[in-house]
Amino acid sequence: MTRNVEFESQSFVLLRLGERRFALSAGQIAELVAPSRIFRFPHRTPKIEGVILRRGRIVPVCDVAEQLIGESLTARRFYLIAVRHYAQQTEWVALPVTGECELINSEMTEAGDSDAPYVSGWISHNGEIIEVLNTDALTPGPSGESLLGSERATVEARQ
């Protein structure tokens, strides 16, 4: 029996971290903003640099570069403000990126078991295979909530 697999084209935002590009579902992006002052205060959560003020909201800044490319960012051009799901609510989290961001349409192949938890899937763009990130698994949150969040945030490729 032949099984037809139908993929649906979806919107993604391509972001650059160093030499590598990654993608986020456009539905997970709130906005792209120029870097602004980071307010720092003592805390114990790795990857969180501090917070920025944006539209009256206090938004945590999370440098995910070390996890994704093995080194922290020395320069940053924008903050990509992404929506992060928690058990009871959603919040914004600012992800520093080093280059221009681009909105594209593509079809996503779902991630497999061997992919890192922060990979929702894969897209192909201009001959490049790009990981689609899952911010819920990539950014810190209360333990036990990230899986629930990641299920919600996963972009579906219908079968």
Place this chain on the structure above:
Amino acid sequence: MRLAAPPKHRPVRSEQIILFRVSGQLFAVSSASVQEVRSVDSLAGAAAEIASPVLKKVKHIVRRGDKSLYVVNGAMHFGLPLTPGALVFILRRTRTALLIDGIDKMSAMTMLQALPQAFCHEERQWYRGLTALDQTVVPVVNPEGFLTTEELALLDASMPPPEILSDATEEGTELPQ
């Protein structure tokens, strides 16, 4: 584009706060939580050094009537570089006296935003939330967050009997400068 749900702003009409510094870092505390502000020198006679500190951040105890207050070094608590503490906040309804550098000013906050959930470690106990004042974000400390129940039990267990402590505090020792 999809907007996240609005952040949780606890309904605060206007709350008087004290802006203070520990190791140069600005914090806020509700003025209602501060029973007294004392200089380190003025507490010298009432403070006793803990002979074998079980917590690095607590090296002194202050006897206040029938109860003992543990002097928490703010810089050590927050993991900041050590600076000479000059003032002590006696925190209401706690057994904590907080050693700080100094007070910046009194102010009023009209918005207290819950700490974003991305912050998911001890800081959730340390802070009631964050507030924006004069285009600056200031963490608002939780007076009960300086010593956990476990830490208090540990400190209590390590203390000598009250009568010995009373004798010691009568003589008094100086708080660290």
